[in-house]
Amino acid sequence: MNHIVTVQDAVTAFAPDIEPTDAELDAIELEMPLITAEVDLLDVQIICMDRSGNELDARRLRRARRRVLAARRELSNQGSIEAVPGGAA
Incomplete structure (x- = not known):
C-alpha cells in the first residue's frame, strides 16, 4: 500500500515565539x-x-443588536479601519 504524502512545506510556518506586533495589538x-x-x-x-x-x-436581542450596530458605526466613523467583517458591502 502506498501512502500519499505532501512534498511541500507548510504554507504557514509554525513559530511559537512570534508575538503580535504593536500595530496589531493597537x-x-x-x-x-x-x-x-x-x-x-x-x-x-x-x-x-x-x-x-x-x-x-426579544428586548435583550434588540438591545444587543443595537449595541453591535453602534459599535460598528463608531468604528467606521474613526476611519482607521477599511472594512469591518460582517458589515454591509
Missing part, C-alpha cells in the same frame, strides 16, 4: 468594543435558543 484594542458587543449578542442568541421566546428575550 488594532485589536481599537476593535475591542465591537468584539465585546458581538460576543454579548452571541450570548443573547444562545440564551434565546435555549428556551421559548418571551418579550424580555
